[in-house]
Amino acid sequence: MKTYQIIFLLLSTISLSVSSFQYDVEVAEKLSAYSLASYCSHSNLKNWSCGKTCERVEPLKDVKTFENEKEIFYMIGYSQKDDAIVIATRGTIPWSIKNWLTDLSASKIDYQNCKKCQVHLGFYQAFQSIVDSLKIEFIKMRKQYQNSKIYITGHSLGGALATLLIPEIYKLNNNMPIDVFITQGSPRVGNQQFSSWFEQNNNFSKISARITLNKDPVVQLPAYSFPFSFKHIGNEVFYKDVSNKFEFIQCLKPEDQSCSFGVYFATNIADHQSYFGFGWGTELLFCR
Structure with a gap:
């Protein structure tokens, strides 16, 4: 083989390695279904009887749900089929003023896990209001299912909460990467240093994807530009x-023009409610 051909192949391999990452469509769809299920009521989730939303995926065993006075919600349960602990943090309930106030608190606060890192104040305060309870439930479930996989997911606000959660579960998992971390329509969570820290730690997971869809406006918030200066984490999968x-x-790197960052006039809220073709906007009304 000629020298220039060898160089071309090497460059092609390098290019591929920096532009893609491991992504499992079927697992992503399943975790998106669990994210949607997290919008359902406590009672329906306990019995896994939330109609089409629950029928889309296999029932979780030993489901625990939690909601606080800020109307921040999570569910955790065990998937026998996947042998996995599943954690889903809920997104914004459309009629919840408290959820919207959380979303709009877009000033930054120092984030202690990494140097010079700052995160969205509203997301961080919402996360702090559930993290202690969630850690307790995770430790209990980890003792019960010691060798199981760990899946973390969340849509919208839930995606931001899941992003803040994964480093904490990573610590509880003996500083070992969790198996799958997938969000749908997540807003930006932190600053440049926070994004870089996630990249340095490979998103704390073996498989990760920040899924975005066409003109979803939520993934463009809070703003990337000055003076807001928020930045997404990487491993974006753009539909x-x-x-x-x-x-x-x-798009391996965050804010890549080939993915959602390259979309102008991202104003279609229907895209935020259409991940994997699910009826995010309507199904939650019938599973409450």
Whole structure:
């Protein structure tokens, strides 16, 4: 083989390695279904009887749910089929003024886990209001299912909460990467240093994806530009539409013009409610 051909192949391999990452569509769809289920009521989740939303995936065993006075919610349970502990943090309930106040508290606060890191004040305060309870439930479930996998997921505000949660579960997992971390329509969570810290730690997971969809406006918030200066974490999986779940673009680095950062006039709230073709906007009304 000629020298220039060898160089071309090496460059092609390097290019591939920096533009893509491991992504499992079927697992991503399943975790998205669990994210949607987290919008359902406590009683329906306990019995796994929330209609189409619950029928889409296998029931979770030993489901625990928690909601506080800020109307921040999570569920944790065990998937026997996947042998996995599943944690889903809920997104914004459309009629919850408290949830919207959380979303709009877009000033920054220092984040102690990494140097010069700052995160969204509202997301951080919401996270702090559930993290102690969630850790307790995770430790209990980990003792019961010692060798199980760990899945973490969340949609919208829930995606931001899941992003703040994963370093904590990583610590409780003996500083070992969790198995799958997938969010849908997550807003930006922290500053440049926070994003870089996530990258340095490989998103604290073996498989991770920050899924975005076409003109979803939530993934453009809070603003990237000065004076807000928020930045996404990487491993983005960008869908132009929901007609083919196997047709997507992978962007390893955050704020890549090839993915959602390259979308102008991202004002279609329907995209925020259409991940994997699920009826996020309507199904939650019937599973409450």
